Amino acid sequence: MPQRRYLVASAIVVLLLALLPLAGSRYAVDLATEVLIYALFALSLNVIIGFTGNISFGHAAYFAIGGYACAILLTTYNWPLLFALPAAVVLAGLVAAVVGYFCVRLTQIYFAMLTLAFAMLVWGVAFKWKEVTGGDDGFTGIKLPEMLAHHVRFFYFTLAVVAAGVAALWVICHSAFGLTLVAVRENAVRAGFIGIDTRRMRWAAFTVAGTFGGLAGALFGMYHRGMYIENAYWTESANVLIMVLLGGIYSFVGPIFGAAALHLLQTFTNQYTPYWPTVLGLILLVIVLVLPDGLIGLAARFKARRGKT
Amino acid sequence: MTLTMFTLNAFYGLALAMNMFIIASGLNLIFGVLRVINFAHGMFYMFGAYITFTVAKSWGAPFFVGVLAAAAALGLIAFAIERLLLRHLYDREHLMQLLFTFALVLLMSDAAKMIWGTDQYSVGYPPGLGGAINLGFVVLPQYQLFLCAIGPLIAVAMWLLVDRTRWGRVVRAATQDREMLAALGVNVPMVYAAVFTIGSALAGVGGALAAPRIALVPGMDATIINECFIIVIIGGLGNLWGSFLGALAFGFVVQFGTVLAPNWQDVLPYLLMLVVLLIRPWGLLGRPETN
């Protein structure tokens, strides 16, 4: 059963990651923490792109809401993490539900532009509400509980939360709901005619995506001990969008690879040259002209070719 | 607000709208015919402005030579991109076209950095248009007057081109059924190339004309592309007069917004788009896609 193979593979990956801190490199542990957070962020966006076939240009909004809400609850209101984190995630989900309600009335580019409009509104609020969010100075000095102050313990915390998030998304995406979403992506007209309310399904998917995006954002804020309004700007949305498209939208794990690949590439490239945009541009050209299914598609083609010889 | 202030702001709003229309109409034309959303359109605009700077300021040529140079250069660049790369992507999914234009943005942004560096530049008003006209109760700058005149001129020219010429009829037919058109012996690839070239040249011209009004800084492409999207979406994707209306709405909202609600000025265009899309989901003059 392929399920068991995936379970084993994931267990191995988690185990390997858990052993990472033993290598003794702070740099590696921090990098892994960042990759995990972006992986969850990218996976959440793919619930919209890969699973309903629409593109969102404004996913950073929920990332930012999760991040800011968690930061503010922890620091300004002194909530314990046990309450602050779920509350932030729920808030992100609620906003996604409200925004999604309006966005799913449209499709394709109009849908995408509406998601962008709402995201920029969120950015605008974060910018203007200086007293609460810190405006363009950002919200700094986030108070973390004692036990998460050390970077290794925070890494394990992130690993646990992200693993749980990925597992939850896996269940949702492979459920009857997930299969129906894919049908909606493949042929919305047909799906409508087997009794599916495609608009409501896309709304639900949007809300799920926003919820898990908010979770990623909360982790992000805590990791950086601060949230900045750039995290709500459309460039952040574009960044995660590229991660998803790079990894491949037609598989569940594609975005994880996309997030890892993009973030690692970016980090390493920035150490050697200021021309990361050129590198990324060339990568994108390669994908478009040669690898339309992303990295996962490339892997699938390798497998197919090996099977033939 | 006094009459003077109101007139002045309305006037500036109109000038801004006309400048934006020139740029947005190019994006609209490209989408209307090729069904491609060119994210690099903002980059073309930026290049138009920078090229005008180089030609008019660094080389000392007259301003309007700079504008022509911008149009020509962007036309050439766009033609090359279309012929060599974009033409392979028309039948692919929109996702791929999106990524491609993203890639263009990235590559061109670093190219701009290499050619012009990261300093801020400015271009002065051309001689003859640097002054102002005194109407008694208000004083109107000449350059903005020029923009208010040239915007509608270009709108009418485009309308005549698409609606009244044989070439325009071919272009309109190409949006409906390009296979049929090819079967009738029309060189569809050249039509597409021409549309992409003209649309991008418009971005270049828009940038060139904007240069005296604004500061030339890296990142000006990002602001402009968002604003163009807003205008085109508000007006209705693919509709020329829709873009004109959208640009007008944009220009007035932004200009008056800057004066009346300075804290919210960055968000106002998005609010405008939100309101329009909630009332008329396909834009003011748009219609739902029927494919």
Place this chain on the structure above:
Amino acid sequence: MSAMLSIAGLWKSFAGFVATRDVALDLKAGEVHAVIGPNGAGKTTFFNLITGHLRPDKGAVSFEGRDLVGLPPQKIVRLGIARSFQRINIYPRLTVFENVQVALIAHEGQQWNLFRPGRSLHREATAELLELVGLAAEAAETAGELSYGKQKQLELAIALASQPRLLLLDEPTAGMSPQETAATIASVRDIVKARGLTLLFTEHDMAVVFGIAERISVLHHGEIIASGEPDAVRNDPEVKRVYLGEGGGHG
């Protein structure tokens, strides 16, 4: 016996062009009824008006006593009507198996279930349906890669998955070779009789129609010019003039 599907005074125009002109039809439960007509007669428009994809300008459509006008397609499906499309309308990147499975999931209202794995639901019922339409061997293949004829069979399986009482098939044998046509029509007839379904289908292959239809209606320029038993229709002078006069027989 009162009619299962009752259509009266149906009109539809598009910007001045009358696509459907005062159409009336009564379908009894268990009947096999064909709607024939040349291309452009308005057959697909007629179907779209019944299934909620288009809204009629005037007229009534009722199914088992319930008024259908104004209902969206997904509600009409739930009332017991299923339909296949003239142009292939499947889920290209899903497997054949998943194509049918999704229809069953939707029929059972399980599309909101976020927990039960999609691939494990309705496996037997899916296999049965695939067996019925002759696609059991292709279950694991990607639907988009099937041959045209097999995709049409998949269309039929998807339509049957919603357990309809009334089946609307829009040109079920369009584009098929003569052998495929014969096989498809035979299997459709068997399925319909075995499950006691009512069948309304459009066609312009005469052999197909006269082979299985119990009653035939002829559509011409959006208007029904004849309706009745096959022999009566075959010998109707108006039908002969309009249909057979236009370039001889079909099929």
